[in-house]
Amino acid sequence: MTEFTRPDGSSGLVPTAPTVAGGQPLAPDAGIDTAVGMDPGIDSTAAAGLELQVRSQWSYARMRFLRHRLAVAGLIGLIIIFGAGIFANLVAPYSYAAIDYTNTLHPPTTINQHYFGTDGVGADEFSRVIWGIRTSLEVGVFVAVVSSIIGLIIGAVAGYFGGLLDNLLMRITDLVLTLPALAILLAFSALLGNGSQWTISIILAAFFWTGIARVVRGVFLSLREKEYVEAAKASGAGDARIMFRHILPNTLGPVIVNGTLAVGVAILTEAALSFLGFGITPPTPSLGALVNDGQNYPSQWWLTIFPGLLIVLIVLCVNFVGDGLRDALDPQQRRMRA
Amino acid sequence: MPEPLLAIEDLVVEFRTEDGVVHAVDGVSYELFPGEILGIVGESGSGKSVSTLALLGLIPMPPGRIVSGTAMFKGRDLLRLKKKELRKVRGNEVAMVFQDPMTSLNPVLTVGRQLGEAIKTHFPDQKDAEVKQRIIELLTLVGVPNPATRYTQYPHEFSGGMRQRAMIAMGIANSPSLLIADEPTTALDVTIQAQVLEVLKRVQQETEAATILITHDLGIVAEMCDRVLVMYAGHIVESGTVEAIFRSPRHPYTIGLMNSLPKLTEDEEWLEPITGAPPSLINLPPGCPFHPRCFLARERCRHENPPLAPVEGSAHQSACHFSEELIGRKSKFSEAVA
């Protein structure tokens, strides 16, 4: 509370002004946006009528995410599916290569837990799919994480330093973008690959970083103009590290969203490569390779449908989660939901 | 007393958002007489724009809702008109000029085409050559040089000031009886501001249209307007002639607004902003919306919302319980106006 003097000479008290992030007015513009929605980093005030809710940026994002029913459903789906993959040795009744010539090409049944049927050598399709899920999970996460890190670093360097370095790095990204993606990846994996999932993962990561690098670079470029001026004024000797403290967090949103969606794309791509025979080869399980195997038995639909269906489900859930994350983390909320 | 051209009674507009209901306009009533320039002054979020957008039905209706109120214009209630009827009024009898001319003009259509659209929408039988002639006349009136060439150009080829002039030309194309200018100069440089205001004044004199000029700049109000409404948190807190209000403001908010402007003719040690921050329109404080920041605030203000009541004769009105205490209190501008 602060003191003031009234016209009649008496003194009174008035509530102290609440701290407002960045000096921004709390009220919306033209009444279209909401007061609270635009600036999540607001401190709480005690004064009556100024009851804004305390929200840190992350809890606000989490709240937005949970409001997305599809995103939540996707998350639950992923937990179930990936959980099965992680604990494959507990979940799968058989190992990937267990063969049984007495029971080949059996349609799906509950006998002997062959929920997805058996294939040409009697191996249990359900187990093989579970093992395949684990591989897909490993590939997807690896590619997403590694490509995001590489992309973040390169994009930051390019956007922050600008000039020749930026030019060079962007020319490389452009180059990668002008090549037919699958063809190049096919060429790389065909000619360099040895059937190992890690080789494929590295090849994919080496390709995927370009997407996120562009986005990160964009953020750095635009914020460098703004924050630079403020930082230079406020702290005199603006430390480069300060800039990374301020600008970098702003890139985390797009990086997280992009990384999440990259999991899906990586899984799809690896599946395509493996399907064509150039990706992951046995004995390492792969959903794409399973579909390829199934191709030899067109009448035994369960051999192609189930592995592919799992791919669809995984990528669908990943996309739902990614969509929810995008809504939760994207600060550009201009549209109102009814 | 002449008949009011526009009579708004108890207008309430709200927006449904994820965080709650935003009370953008909370019971606004005023009248507008033919040929006068009425200024509406307030901060962002005061509801000044929303109240006029509501007249033309330009508020996005899924989140927005006109809860109650009437707006009598030439014997008809604008808020109750059917879509088809309202469309006939827009751009014809009531026209609007918006704030940011860069985003308010379609970038892919020529300026001539857009101006022509304003005319042809309401007078489809007009011959193209006549319409073009009229547009060139309008462009000349607003002071756009080389109107014949400019006619075929795109908005991005115009400077900011020229774009706004073109917007004004578009507004008066059909000689409206009411022209609403929503912060027409806010997005422009100061020197250009003066030019555009000059154009507005000239246009108003030529067409004798009643004009509502929305702004947050008291200086513009002083220069251009006959009467002024001061809005805060969706309410009108003071209304009267420019002279009366500047000479003896009768609402603490108005006084605060005026005092927060730096005085150019004297040295000042400290600027005097209004303490506190604008309120959340979702959680409006009980009683008077301004009381948390008001130096006159008392117990009564916390409970009772003061109605707009006449102060000195019916023309000057203020929504404050203790407006009498402000009699004799001068603002920085008092000497200037007297």
Add this chain to the structure above:
Amino acid sequence: MLTFIARRVLYSIPVLIFSTFFSFLFVSYATNPLLAARANPRLTPHLLHLLVVQNHLDKPVVVRYFYWVQAIFTQKLGKSLITLKPIWPDITRTLGHTAQLIIISEVLAIVIGVAVGIYSAIRQYSPFDYSFTSISFLGFAMPVFWLALVLQILFVDIYNHWHVRVFYTSGLNTVPGGPAWSLDRAQHLALPVMTLFVVSFALYSRYMRASMLDVINSDYVRTARAKGVRERKVVMRHVFRNALIPITTVAALNVGGLLGGAIVTETVFTLDGMGHYFVLALGQGDTYEVMAYLLVAAVIIIVFNLIADITYGFLDPRIRYD
């Protein structure tokens, strides 16, 4: 406008050179055609030596690159090292087939996708919108090869059950020529086109919807409404044209994905297209055939990017006079 185009074309040339150079480096390193050639029983040591000299296989990679570039123009892409067949006729034939597949599915995807996107945006949150949003999500999650297989299996089953050949599930033609040829080709291409259509459709409908929603809430649309323009005209004249602009970029970026999809689709349906050709060449490690595909693919992408740039300039006057 012409300088705009000329500049874009000029810029494409170094890009083409760079991408082909690096591809050549990589492919040459990764393949060893001599290995396969030596295994070929029809090649006597003398012919082998001739092969080496003719193709400069004894020279360093960079030099070989230049010879390869020269061969593009003078010898029409040269000959395969393994089959010794000239490459050019194969490429042109397969390119023609792939072009049919790609162009038909892309045109359908754009036209239908844009239309659905527009309607979804206008009727946001309606059942139409929700169902097509779901379809789009499915489209994004669908592996192309799997969809192709599913369709294939489905129609093979239909044929086996009811003995009615609705669509063909492999090959390009069953009827050699004559009046029934077009219908026959259509029947063969139907499933592949459907496969490629789905993913592209999802892309265009989502982007168009997002773009429309973005534009519908913009200031100049509000201005148009404030002028009293009828809503339908607002959408067609103001919203649609502006919303279409980002779609050209999306279409340009999609060409690479289309080629990839073609690779997979042609493999599943055993179509005599460029993608299938590429996969076979990769399997055999045939340097020049692989390079030929990459070159043609890169040119296709560059050409389509150019078309997109020009269309963009046509739609958006702001970037015309670059």
